[in-house]
Amino acid sequence: MNKxxxxxxxxxxRSSLILGGMLAAVGVALILVFKLLNLGSSPFFTDLKAxxxxxGLAGIFIVTILAGTIVPVGSPALVVAAASFGVHPVPxxxxxxxxxxxxxxxxxxxxxGLGRPFVIKKLGMERLEEISALWNRWGWIIYVLFGIIPVLPVEFLALFCGLIKAQFGRFIVLSFIPRLIVFAFLSYFGTQLGWWLEIM
Known part of the structure; x- marks a missing residue:
């Protein structure tokens, strides 16, 4: 079996990738419906933009902190929406x-700090064993891969890194850079989407 x-x-x-693909398809369909029905000037979008x-950026910062933990907040969708509404893509x-x-x-x-019982409580024993097997085979490559693909739960790997006491400096760099790339792309996409939907 290859890697x-x-x-x-x-x-x-596999289910994360399938769910991500389905959500992307639904997102594209909704964008097309919004464009066809010219919903950009509707009260819903006006209120959401307000x-x-x-x-602003303070709210985005707080929500993305939550998204970086186990709280299921869609940070990629938030970045696209904020850029669509006119938040400058660089900041x-x-x-x-x-x-x-x-x-x-x-x-x-x-x-x-809290160790194995905490991680097992959050992830479950089976998922922890699967992550451990992936980590043993791939190491930091799997962490970067999960960081670049928005639908993969990199948050689980962050728990695992803490559990195995992975090198903290490398952990920070490899947490920041892949998400910087992803969020830069999504900010650009969101800006273009905002112009196309006429909601900026």
């Missing part, structure tokens, strides 16, 4: 990446 099929054989990774602008990318990295550090520190 790629080994990763895809893990049920929660909410994003009211809380948006930096703030979202920093917030997400802080959330990952929280996971690392909790697992480092």
């Amino acid at each position: 790629t099929s080994e990763i895809l054989s893990v049920p929660w990774i 909410l994003v602008m009211k809380y 948006l990318t930096i703030v979202a990446t920093t917030g997400f990295t802080v959330g990952m550090i929280i996971n690392y520190v909790l697992a480092y």
Whole structure:
């Protein structure tokens, strides 16, 4: 079995990729419906834009900290939406990446300090064993891969890194850089989407 099929054989990774693909398809369909029905000027979008602008980068920072932990908040969708509503992509990318990295550090520190019982409570024994097997085979490569693909739960790996007391400096760099790349792309995409949907 090659390494790629080994990763895809893990049920929660496969289901994350399938769910991500389905959500992306639904997202594209909704974007097309919004464009066809010219919903960009509807009260819903006007109110949503006002909410994003009211809380701005501080709100994005707090939400992305939560997204970096186990709290299921869609940080990629948040970045696209904020950019679509006119939040400048450069500070948006930096703030979202920093917030997400802080959330990952929280996971690392909790697992480092509270140990195996805490991680098993959060992940379950089966998932922990699967992550351990992937880590033993791939090491930091799997961490970067999970960081670059938004639908993969890199937050689980942050817990694992804390549990095994992985080198903290490398952990921070490899938490920050992949998400910086992803959020930069999503900010650019969101900006273009905002112009296309006429909601900026």
